[in-house]
Amino acid sequence: AQSVTQPDIHITVSEGASLELRCNYSYGATPYLFWYVQSPGQGLQLLLKYFSGDTLVQGIKGFEAEFKRSQSSFNLRKPSVHWSDAAEYFCAVGARNTDKLIFGTGTRLQVFP
Amino acid sequence: ETGVTQTPRHLVMGMTNKKSLKCEQHLGHNAMYWYKQSAKKPLELMFVYSLEERVENNSVPSRFSPECPNSSHLFLHLHTLQPEDSALYLCASSQEKRTSGANVLTFGAGSRLTVL
Numbered sequence: 001a002q003s004v005t006q007p008d009i010h011i012t013v014s015e016g017a018s019l020e021l022r023c024n025y026s027y028g029a030t031p032y033l034f035w036y037v038q039s040p041g042q043g044l045q046l047l048l049k050y051f052s053g054d055t056l057v058q059g060i061k062g063f064e065a066e067f068k069r070s071q072s073s074f075n076l077r078k079p080s081v082h083w084s085d086a087a088e089y090f091c092a093v094g095a096r097n098t099d100k101l102i103f104g105t106g107t108r109l110q111v112f113p
Numbered sequence: 114e115t116g117v118t119q120t121p122r123h124l125v126m127g128m129t130n131k132k133s134l135k136c137e138q139h140l141g142h143n144a145m146y147w148y149k150q151s152a153k154k155p156l157e158l159m160f161v162y163s164l165e166e167r168v169e170n171n172s173v174p175s176r177f178s179p180e181c182p183n184s185s186h187l188f189l190h191l192h193t194l195q196p197e198d199s200a201l202y203l204c205a206s207s208q209e210k211r212t213s214g215a216n217v218l219t220f221g222a223g224s225r226l227t228v229l
Binding site for chain 1: 220
């Protein structure tokens with residue numbers, strides 16, 4: 001069965017600083033990988049996804065993520081964080097042979113001016 | 114309206130009440146989902162409907178009863194809930210007719226439920 005781990009519960013960065021949110025997964029094959037963002041009082045919104053091909057994927061709002069098979073990771077990055085990026089970020093893993101989609105517990109991002 | 118709309122946004126109910134959560138999607142999607150979001154826990158999939166047929170029920174207690182009258186509307190009927198059922202209930206939809214680990218989900222803003 002697949003699983004996903006987001007090791008950081010809470011991250012604080014200054015506006016303009018770079019950001020990396022970690023996501024590690026456990027799955028026997030290459031999974032489908034997603035990052036979603038949840039702003040306060042809102043539902044989850046898809047930032048980006050990886051299904052196959054180029055391991056560096058670009059998403060909305062200036063985010064990117066890199067799939068590293070050797071590390072079973074799919075970390076989310078942004079070179080310069082804006083105050084509006086403060087939200088909760090969820091990594092999700094989808095299995096290729098079932099319809100299971102597993103979410104991580106989320107990382108709450110706080111941005112200081 | 115566009116996207117996925119959930120009502121009510123906030124609901125407080127006693128353990129003996131009966132209430133319903135409503136979800137409506139304006140995207141022409143074919144599958145709809147109910148998720149439960151509790152603090153410090155991963156999102157829990159409760160129910161999935163594809164083309165108005167229930168395709169998954171993840172051992173959810175019978176005090177939660179879903180209804181999908183058509184591909185645009187999804188309800189979650191609540192009856193005799195427990196305080197531990199207090200959570201944010203999220204509705205989502207996806208375009209694909211067949212549920213898959215590759216489905217991209219569009220979420221509503223959620224209904225915050227408090228059970229007293």
